[in-house]
Amino acid sequence: MKPPVPSDLHAQSDDQQSAATLMFFGDPHGNFEPVITAVERFRPEAIVLLGDLQARRPLQVELAPILDRTEVYFIHGNHDTDSDPDYDNLFGSELADRNIHGRIVEIAGYKIAGLGGIFRSKIWDPRRPVEEAAFFSADALRRSMRPEERWRDGIARRHRSTIFPEDYQRLLQGPLADILVTHEAPVAHPHGWRAIDELAEMLGVQLVVHGHHHQNIDYLAEGMITVAAPFRVFGIDKGSHLTWPRDPLRESGWASLPEDLLDLAAQVFGAEAHTWLEKPHEKLDGQTPAAFAAGGGSDKVRSILNAIQHGGVA
């Protein structure tokens, strides 16, 4: 019998490759291997990286193996302004114009709104009215600074990943959208923000996907939102991804995983089986056993489970 497992956030099986239209990737933090591997396997029409890329080389160099295979888009995260190389390898890269922060772009047939960066209360605490923000825009902040205080004649590097009210409000001046991608989480997350939910509602999106917190979360499956919520929400861990649209079969469980593998996981871990299946494993290139198995690696996952069952450490 299949253990009760939450729906799979991850990959589609090899025979479903053509179904992957869009893929969202959690914060790479300099490691683009999982992105390249997944794009080569699933051939999505387009991908969106959810911030904290921290590319060690210009982004077009890091992603060179997949640039002719998919359309690349991203939003920036707070760590993309940590150092000059972090900043330059992203904002100065040949892919800089693929940043969808503060705008709505049609990608693979979906209107996707982007809000990169994080809220910093020195600029704007979104729990307070916009009128109380210290600075409405990056330009307003720059004008308040003496020339010698500026970084490259503009605002501090750090604040180039800060969300200004202007960025947020610009999104509301455009058309409605289908999907909202953010670095920050919505309010259902312990470190989330109601302003993200309000933005999603005003944009009329059906889906919110965020990074930043390094957790795979299906908010509905986890009971963090209800079916009455106007949109679905997913958080994506670094090294993980979400495909969209989702396979309806997958909504009811890990339909693509072999039943004997789920049985074996249940024998070894009991009620903790799905926790183990959802946790990145060092012997699986940092992927979760569920994602690795769904991607065609079920034999390796099976052998790890067998080793644990027979007293080995794996």
Ligand SMILES: [Fe+2]
């Ligand atoms: Fe982050």
